[in-house]
Amino acid sequence: MGGNRTSVHEQGDYRLIVNRAWCKGCELCVKSCPTKILRLDEEAKVEVSEIKRCIFCGVCELRCPDFAIRLEKPRATKEAKARPKVRAKRG
Numbered sequence: 001m002g003g004n005r006t007s008v009h010e011q012g013d014y015r016l017i018v019n020r021a022w023c024k025g026c027e028l029c030v031k032s033c034p035t036k037i038l039r040l041d042e043e044a045k046v047e048v049s050e051i052k053r054c055i056f057c058g059v060c061e062l063r064c065p066d067f068a069i070r071l072e073k074p075r076a077t078k079e080a081k082a083r084p085k086v087r088a089k090r091g
């Protein structure tokens with residue numbers, strides 16, 4: 001085991017980030033993950049077994065009382081592009 005406190009799991013532009021140092025092994029996320037891809041490792045820290053099956057629903061992040069697991073989704077680039085550009089024309 002190294003001092004790897006954070007593990008990052010990626011699926012395209014989506015990320016699931018686990019801060020092992022903050023995980024207390026309560027299993028709330030494990031029990032509520034709809035795709036059952038979370039489990040505790042031998043140190044009772046959460047680990048992601050199959051990031052490919054993650055649907056990035058955010059339940060684990062919501063349930064974790066210790067902010068030990070969080071999602072990073074791509075920025076809403078479409079929205080940003082769709083935002084109307086207001087050009088003030090003077091004169």
Ligand code: SF4
Pocket residue numbers: 016032033034035036037038053054055056057058059060061071
């Ligand atoms: S985002 Fe949803 S599917 Fe992915 S690990 Fe968390 S609870 Fe499970």
Ligand code: SF4
Pocket residue numbers: 022023024025026027028029030045046063064065066067068069
């Ligand atoms: S809910 Fe949070 S503290 Fe509990 S096992 Fe999951 S990541 Fe660890």
